[in-house]
Amino acid sequence: MNKVILIGHLARDPEMRYTPSAIAVTTFTLAVNRHKSKDGMEQQPDWINCVVWQKTAENCANYLRKGSKVLVEGRIQTRSFDDKEGKKRYVTEVVGDNVQFLSPKNQGEKPDEPFLPREPINISDDDLPF
Template sequence: MNKVILLGHLARDPELRYTNNGTPVATFTLAVNRPRTKEGAEQQPDWINCVVWQKTAENCANYLRKGSKALVEGRIQTRSYEDNEGKKRFVMEVVGENVQFLSPKNQGEQPEEPFSPKPPINISDDDLPF
């Protein structure tokens, strides 16, 4: 079984992009604190890359900001690609299937521009990545 549940704060604003087929995809990094190993030790975070798709991606991009607290449920995925120098790179990330927004609306860093929802796009079932 491949199931992960993370609770943390966004290290940066989500980045929303669209695939060639128009499917929304958002990426963000979640700072998740490790359990303390010693009494009084400083909290150490793990920086975990997350990716979400479709309506969840648009919601994350519209409502989450750097510093927002979120719970991400999903699965771990590994993939590889070639960088600009032709080197093979490996990536491990969490594919979020469910994201819960846990910060009040006005918590976390505020966007520079006031919120304006993105216009909806039409996506057919053929565009889905799974």
């Protein structure tokens, strides 16, 4: 069984793109604490790359920001691709099927500024690593 559930904070703002067939895909890095000492008092973050698709991708890109606390439920995926220099690269990431927003609705927003969703970035087939 390949199932993972993570709770953490976004390390940076999510990045949304569209595939050539107009499917939304959003990537983000999740900082998840790992106990470093036996007594559990000292913690160290693991930086976990996550990817979500379609409507979940659009919601994450529009409503999450750096520091947002989320629960990601999905599976681990390992894939490879050839970079621009022709060198084979390997990527391990969590493909999220379900993302729950755990931060308060207006966290990180200034009260006097309206929330505006960011514009998606269009990419070509050459920019995709898969």
